[in-house]
Amino acid sequence: MRKSAARTGPAGGKVTLEMVALRSGVSPATVSRILNGTAVVSDEKRAAVDLAIAELGFVPNPIARGLAGGRTLSAGVITQAIDSPFYGVALRGIEEVLDKAGYIPLFVSGHWNADEEKRCIEVLRSRRVDGLIVLTGRLGDAELGKVAKTLPTVITGRVLKAPGLYSLQFDDFEGARLATEHLLSLGHRRIAFIAGDPVHPDANERLRGYRSALQAAGVRFKSSLVLQGSFIEESGRAAVQRLLASGEAFSAIFAANDQMAFGAALALYEEGLRVPDDVSVVGFDDLAGATHSIPPLTTIQQSGLEMGRLAAASLLELLAGELPKAQLPKPQLIVRASTRPIAPA
């Protein structure tokens, strides 16, 4: 009769640590020690326990672990929209790395709203996450520093040094410089820039990079070639419509992200202008869609996947008491079919 306890596999409900202890003839404490490597255990006992675990199909209960040990093996991840084409890839990287380490990510969306982000943090805190990853986010630096005091945190999209906090940032300036330089090298001189929402630090950095490249090439900056966008397709489309209406001459467009570049290309298409024959277009991000857009988009690659992976790995290091030192890879120019040498005037 007792043998029925051997009913194995995850299908049979709740196998507890205590049951493993009983079956292997040791104390629950020892089983716990083996599970966590908390102390040295004799080889025989270890073998017996391992066997029992296998036979019973025991799986530790993270909930109980969380209550007892304070660790939940879960990490909170604050993204802005779970279906964002850029951050979505980052989530995949996070999931991949965290999962390998036995951690589970808790994804919550802040919707580009500081108050919502605060709420997210409270929710995550109440779920007793071991650490936190914030993708960009609107929360102030000070606020974030406070959070990190009690919750190991990795933040992307800004530089910020504080105890318990590690930040990861792309070189937006360099990326924008690269993109602009590419257009300049193709002979373009009248290069329009579609800027992102200035509340994002990234947006300003990219504008800086654009200006810097122009200056280095001796091309005068014209503010009439800078259009305000908001990082979404429609804003890129509207920007180009305004540009066209203004009568300002231009032979190329650099959009501060791919989504706006798509919108810009559409606006050109709608006006009968061809990319790259009439106008060259460069984006920023290298979204999945950039490969198969028409034409395939020349852009600056900043790997969201790698960002996610590194953020997760850094958090894991933070949790292990180590000091992360990962750096995001340098931005790279990906030349596709949306740019070409300027046509002779």
Place this chain on the structure above:
Amino acid sequence: MRKSAARTGPAGGKVTLEMVALRSGVSPATVSRILNGTAVVSDEKRAAVDLAIAELGFVPNPIARGLAGGRTLSAGVITQAIDSPFYGVALRGIEEVLDKAGYIPLFVSGHWNADEEKRCIEVLRSRRVDGLIVLTGRLGDAELGKVAKTLPTVITGRVLKAPGLYSLQFDDFEGARLATEHLLSLGHRRIAFIAGDPVHPDANERLRGYRSALQAAGVRFKSSLVLQGSFIEESGRAAVQRLLASGEAFSAIFAANDQMAFGAALALYEEGLRVPDDVSVVGFDDLAGATHSIPPLTTIQQSGLEMGRLAAASLLELLAGELPKAQLPKPQLIVRASTRPIAPA
């Protein structure tokens, strides 16, 4: 000294139910009852407890709740890739509805692999989720039925009746019929079809819809016009390249999803063919990118957002012991710029 316990706000660490009980002069049990509405409590005590909760900034600990009560107020969500353009939107819908109900979703990715899905389920089970949402998925019906026996489950992408299980499905057949009919109504007769991976039930339904519409219009089905794809951009591109190489005449393409339609449009572009002037193209899904593709894609809308919302709402009903009755909205034809009447031969 004791007064320092009144340090309020979420910032001050762990305020426990017991502390609330102490401060309001009742037993922990009563506090719990008030919190959960488990029993009737006198108005005075209730008031006292409410006050204490507010003063202390008490927030119940879901971990402890999970251990004690068996409910974790969390729901597992198995998606295939967290960054999928279609399912991503569904995740947003799920998050939105679940969050409002105080539930938190645990997103895990099965990567279109039955074994991984099984592992996902085990992970989620060990996390003691209260319910499960499976977006499509590769797991067998029988397997899923077994899971649902012990874990309330909502599944999308197939019809399946079982205790504890609710399924939500799009009318793929009707959607495909609509798309094909649209092309037929524009005068197209040689309509190529780029099929999806046949392991997906959706793929076959869409093929059926295509055939059905042809038949209804008296157009003979030609297997040489059916190309095998795999639901990703590149497969659509390759399909069109094969079609072009085959020399088979066609004036329109219906792709079983938007991603393949994008790839198809790219292949046409690369061969110097214009959409819709030379070839009309219709997709399926109405992804976010369809609005700003070049040209904007005519497609069948199946709202991922609504799917997510309804799946979450249905799960909540299941958890409440009710019988869900939600139905997915009918697929709708969205006419954009990638289709036009056939040019006179």
Place this chain on the structure above:
DNA sequence: TTGTACGCGTTATCAT
């Protein structure tokens, strides 16, 4: 090296 006993913050089962 190993076991005992307690605590983590709630809910549930008894009594009263």
Place this chain on the structure above:
DNA sequence: ATGATAACGCGTACAA
């Protein structure tokens, strides 16, 4: 209606 008290499953001082 309310209050003790025992779980829930595990980690961890502390003792041995």
